[in-house]
Amino acid sequence: MAIRKFKPSSPDKSLGKIKGDIELARFGHINRLVDDVETGKANQEIHTLNYPFVNYPESTLFNAGPLYQYPSGQGMGPISAVTLNSYKVRGILQYSGNSVISEYLGTIKLIPTDELFGALILFPGKITGMVAATEDGNFYDTTLDVTITPLADGAQMWDIDAAVYNTLYGVKVMLYSYGPADPVTGEINYALVLEAYGSVPTGDLATSLISYDFEFAAGNANVTLWWD
């Protein structure tokens, strides 16, 4: 997001909201901000995970994507200004199972922040990711080659029992609705589920590491990801 220049105003709405607002800053404080902008840290969100290091991060919600702002106007009825924010759910899944994948990634909760905007609307974004597999499925054997395919039809996971690759089809992310919006808060929830199936139907044990990056946009809403 672009940084706006500072302009004096009276009364100054920016002052007095937080204790210390009217205290003078020193050059060191401002230069720390400059350093963070220069090194990119100012735009880098830090997500503190609530579990010890276990190699792979679970689903995490990011909202560092583009921000679109619509003016208020007339749609099917009067509508207020709309801020459309891009969100991403990212993580790495350690898949071990049979040839039918149906993996819960978390639940997206949307609560409208604007009564006039009314119904919540999800806008499409994109899905990217990769599937990594090694022969014999052992990711800790550094002598083995790693096969990496896009998270899409044609991705390959390793069938450990048959010692062959099994190609994935029907790759998609489903947003399963919890039902109608809460009549008071307008809250809606969607279970996020990654689905795919192997081209060879088998109960064999298959394995792969799947990274996913699911992007969507939502207008005038507080968006959170939670584990239900």
Added chain:
Amino acid sequence: MTQEIKSLFPNSPAPKPVSEKVQVILDESKSKVEAEQAKFIADKNS
């Protein structure tokens, strides 16, 4: 089977439990994907 899975990813955290509602969604999802797989195989073999 559980031992086998654990040995593949020894550093994995235990799977987190899900609510009854999510479990119902996952059961239905699994059935749907199994049906899609069966149709895919049938189409391929026809």
